[in-house]
Amino acid sequence: MILKELELYLDGVFKKNLALSWDKAGLQIGNPGNDIKKILVTLNVVDDVVNEAAGLKSDLILSHHPLIFDPLDTILSSKPGEKEILNLVKNNIAVYSAHTNYDSMPGGLNELLASLIGLVEMDIIEKSEEQFDGAGIGRLGRLRESKPFKIFGEEMKKKLDIEGFTWMCGDEKNAGDRIVRRIAVICGSASSLAGTLAEIDCDTVIVGEIGYHSALKISESGKLIISLGHGSSEKLAVDGIYKILEDFFRENKINIGISKSRKGCNSWRYRIE
């Protein structure tokens, strides 16, 4: 399928109009006239992923994080964030990103993460400005069964398949016995919602990442705050995006191959190997 045509489908499937105003979602790099036969799905477009795509003869990388965040004045191989572009162009690989729109959409990343953690009766923390039912950043809900933090933490690590997480709360003594009941979940960076999180009605806040001073305010408000790591909170995007693509292609009888990247889920590591 010609990329130009595929772009329109992807804009619809991933509800591009839900992207936040500052975001750079959508088709970012490439030749819209190219024929796309193979897609590689990834969290990040790092050099390893470009090489992986080239090895797989993928024509398009579909990433959660856009490659170009800050507008570019130069494209030099000596700069991280720019050398990947040179590598992509030389290998004739396009890049399309489903970012804050995929975070927000029903069935999107926030919802996915909150479900995996076990939330039920979910509300949206910050509704999308676009009139769209069920879309927005963050999810607030309760566990079906409340449990002590010590047990909750162990279970969450397994469910999310992560090496570790960090946490903070006002009174650290016996923190393991705190009951986790009502949780606010935000994948990726929670900075823009820091004020809301200190006032929201819950006992536990789980984020991808958040600045220390914001975390301190949340902890001073009496809550337990858990930081999963940005990458760890979003690596399930690869499966999530893959699934949406797969369903869409099957339903519409589109013949494009899809692979999941084994390289682009960069996360803060805990163990040294």
Add this chain to the structure above:
Amino acid sequence: MILKELELYLDGVFKKNLALSWDKAGLQIGNPGNDIKKILVTLNVVDDVVNEAAGLKSDLILSHHPLIFDPLDTILSSKPGEKEILNLVKNNIAVYSAHTNYDSMPGGLNELLASLIGLVEMDIIEKSEEQFDGAGIGRLGRLRESKPFKIFGEEMKKKLDIEGFTWMCGDEKNAGDRIVRRIAVICGSASSLAGTLAEIDCDTVIVGEIGYHSALKISESGKLIISLGHGSSEKLAVDGIYKILEDFFRENKINIGISKSRKGCNSWRYRIE
């Protein structure tokens, strides 16, 4: 000593003119006419620290982090960051902060952290705008003896007395065998220097905290990046500030008691107790 007089001394000792333009260093809360007999030194002014100070009958909290970061429109006990103010005022406790000036000064927090990590032949990463020899944010240097990351990491945890740290690098396989030789160190948040850190000439970057996308750029530049946690990278400020005060009071025969807070070094935790 009357606080107004003490303030002038502290401004000199902690070189207040080195504070960055956006910073809120110096005397922030209290009655400059009060007599100060006891000081409590802390990283953060959280409620536990105010209570500690009240229990110790301290008249002044000398903190690294200012209590008021964002200018205040209200002072309400229902808001974290404001309730502490109400508590301080009721207990007649003043607050003075030595923040980015103490980060930058010779013998200050960046230098302290870099020394403890083992750096020698140190340069300053971003020199202070004020004409002042040896002041600035971040330190760049080499280890006396280079060593594999696995060993370096274990030693560092012991030296800094921290529960853990997280790390990232482009090629994670055998990352433990990477040789750590030349290191850039920045205590606290490294966000403002993210661009510099990707280009700086070193193999390892150690920060208090840094955003995920900035970390990814540093890692894509081929470096190993280590995140200590903001609090873990700065808790040595308590000893550092205590020492400076103690020396200064002794030399000048000033009779003011000093204690170290046991509460205000809030850090991201790894283990659940």
Add this chain to the structure above:
Amino acid sequence: MILKELELYLDGVFKKNLALSWDKAGLQIGNPGNDIKKILVTLNVVDDVVNEAAGLKSDLILSHHPLIFDPLDTILSSKPGEKEILNLVKNNIAVYSAHTNYDSMPGGLNELLASLIGLVEMDIIEKSEEQFDGAGIGRLGRLRESKPFKIFGEEMKKKLDIEGFTWMCGDEKNAGDRIVRRIAVICGSASSLAGTLAEIDCDTVIVGEIGYHSALKISESGKLIISLGHGSSEKLAVDGIYKILEDFFRENKINIGISKSRKGCNSWRYRIE
């Protein structure tokens, strides 16, 4: 009544949603969990008023002018505008302000002042952005009987119980014989409406205060402009707010005492005592 609950009532009674975007109306200082038994109503929260409230054992000062206008970086007893906060907190007194919302609301300060001056058939000069009938800044109307400025001025001084006022007009000779008929009235500062006032269809403009160059433009447009003084134009807020509170508490059987401050109506003085 718990302050948190009272706050909700006051927001409704004084129609807080009418406050201008830059305004700081509402609960500003205190502990929302406190029990409120006595309220002191005032124009300004100056130190004398805080002491008065402490003497009366008032738990809440309800002021027209907010105490915090410009966001605060410090709270020091050496600064006017900050020492009052320290004094309030130590005396456990909360502050709630009904400012531009009370100026604008039907039955509010602009309407009160215009009525007392004798305006009938009133229009609103600048309607509130909020959809709300009868709300806005300034009132334009006519006197039931037009009269010479000399007589009007004397009568107004008595009605408003003020020591004096100042005035300006293009042709000062025989200004006392000018007929005052159609009047624009703005309590407090009229700076934001200066352009409107030069073009509005009236013969006389009465303001709390206005910059000299704006006054000159109004006077060059052929109008008589009268400056009452900010405080003199708003001191009737104390009676006005008291009355609204008294009615509301009676109707709702709320048992909270109310006093009028005898201290906080600071005005520019004419006579030296």
Add this chain to the structure above:
Amino acid sequence: MILKELELYLDGVFKKNLALSWDKAGLQIGNPGNDIKKILVTLNVVDDVVNEAAGLKSDLILSHHPLIFDPLDTILSSKPGEKEILNLVKNNIAVYSAHTNYDSMPGGLNELLASLIGLVEMDIIEKSEEQFDGAGIGRLGRLRESKPFKIFGEEMKKKLDIEGFTWMCGDEKNAGDRIVRRIAVICGSASSLAGTLAEIDCDTVIVGEIGYHSALKISESGKLIISLGHGSSEKLAVDGIYKILEDFFRENKINIGISKSRKGCNSWRYRIE
């Protein structure tokens, strides 16, 4: 003398480079090629002054206040501040203003006002950015003999030949007995220096005009604040400018007539005639 040539002299005599960055000092309206034979000196360029100049066959109005403050999009006879321009142009009268430069210069308006009030041992409150000895806004000094406010006030009214003034202070009772000793004086509007005036070391602040909330802060800092009225504090500019011109023309044998306007000293009035 051709206006273009005269402009250069005036720029020098009134030290135009001392004008504040936002100011519109200098030649503002007219034909630089015109021959100037007669100058009318005034505080304001109002319509009465333009007519007076036309009657006197003056070619140039030399004012303290610029006629154009806010840049113009239209020049219509229906707007105050614009109709004067049409009147000037039709009568072929140019306008030159010596504004904040004349306020600041040695022998300028602030110095003149402070001297007339009786200040000795004067300092400058805010020094000019331009390197220029003895220039700046506001003067701080002491009275040769301190005296009670009641007596000081009466004497000042006579010296300045003004109808009245208004004042404010924290404790109004017996304010007439306050001793006036050390005074800060600012002609015209003192808004930009409000913060400074609350902290400056003096017992009395005398301004042309100042906003109510700024005045309240000064009064809360324990000082007596006196507001003369913008026009009343600056009407001595007419004599001052006249004198400088007269001296300069005599010394340089320039044959241009000078008159003082009898119309343009618009002031807030106290008495109704």
Add this chain to the structure above:
Amino acid sequence: MILKELELYLDGVFKKNLALSWDKAGLQIGNPGNDIKKILVTLNVVDDVVNEAAGLKSDLILSHHPLIFDPLDTILSSKPGEKEILNLVKNNIAVYSAHTNYDSMPGGLNELLASLIGLVEMDIIEKSEEQFDGAGIGRLGRLRESKPFKIFGEEMKKKLDIEGFTWMCGDEKNAGDRIVRRIAVICGSASSLAGTLAEIDCDTVIVGEIGYHSALKISESGKLIISLGHGSSEKLAVDGIYKILEDFFRENKINIGISKSRKGCNSWRYRIE
């Protein structure tokens, strides 16, 4: 007719509410109380046009381009753009401009130019924000018969009665044989629409003027771009405005004379005389 009354008519006839937000359309200079007997229609208000109006005893110049674009701080005969104002005021001539509203309105300048060039089936390139059918900047359409650029160019020069034009395209060789079929037309400056013009679906772009780098982008997008010159693309405004006025005055039995200026259509010239 009194100018104030005429202004209201003109605002309606030329649909002033369609003017862009940054524009200065409408009555700009003069005395709204003057009686208007004769109007001179022009593209620009240059000195020659003011003299022409004075010679014709016109009371009002109705121009396409406003005389005051950038707000004025001075009105001096030594400055172009200001000396014309002095000349106008002395001759008691008012100025009214129908600018971007006349560009945009149905029957306005963009439509007129596009029709004369031969466009049919026209669309609007950028619709007016005001809800108004058929209004906006630029017109996109096709020629009734497509033809080679060489022939099209010659015909257009005759139709528009212009001395010349300039053009650019990617492949200049045999550019004369390019077929001109679908055209985007923008009178005056096309800078604000440069991005749109590179992407719009047409083979030829015709503008009044456009910056070189924008033109290069349009030419790199494969299009032929023709620059008529700002004046040459808008001189038909004189006939256009004249016709609208004439019809309106006849229909409404208004007795005001109208002339077309012979001076104010300043254009970039090709031939030297």
Add this chain to the structure above:
Amino acid sequence: MILKELELYLDGVFKKNLALSWDKAGLQIGNPGNDIKKILVTLNVVDDVVNEAAGLKSDLILSHHPLIFDPLDTILSSKPGEKEILNLVKNNIAVYSAHTNYDSMPGGLNELLASLIGLVEMDIIEKSEEQFDGAGIGRLGRLRESKPFKIFGEEMKKKLDIEGFTWMCGDEKNAGDRIVRRIAVICGSASSLAGTLAEIDCDTVIVGEIGYHSALKISESGKLIISLGHGSSEKLAVDGIYKILEDFFRENKINIGISKSRKGCNSWRYRIE
């Protein structure tokens, strides 16, 4: 030579520190580690030039105009200004630009153009902020022999080898007989200097391009203004840059081939072929 090393030489030779603050001069696209054997010099980096460079096996395009002006959010082959980047990267060709620094430097483009037009006794119109003798934008000078515009124009066309130019002046009648004597010359766009050009002391202004309203002001100031076209005023940059490179490589025994592009001097055309 490795590009990284060559870049340093070029920054020195073309005095990169003279570039204006908003400019994007220097190395913009490519791999600093590449070996450079052949350079293609051009005015613009359009697609034809990229293809030319590829055909010539050039490793580096040295252009006057940077390819990236506005920072990029996407790099798509469907957008002019971006497709060239894709083409460059695929062909492994780097881009270095000597822009406003080359305009300003002694021996640079402004000086070259002014010399070719015949100016002697040249001054700089706007000196560079960098302390550097003889650098700045625009040159002001006189012709060795003054001559009528008709003759001057014909000679200039020949000297500059251009197809035509356009001009404007207040009194067009007999404009051909105006004497051209003292000339201000600005290559490229003169927009930023429009105000200066209306007041500068000369009879003729020659620019690359300038907005119509600015041109009108210059023409209303009594001057003749000539617009060469941006490309026509700068195409001599190719020879100029070539010569500087050639001399530098010879003197430093650097073995890099240099060609002049035959494609990248896009100019507004007058004749249709």
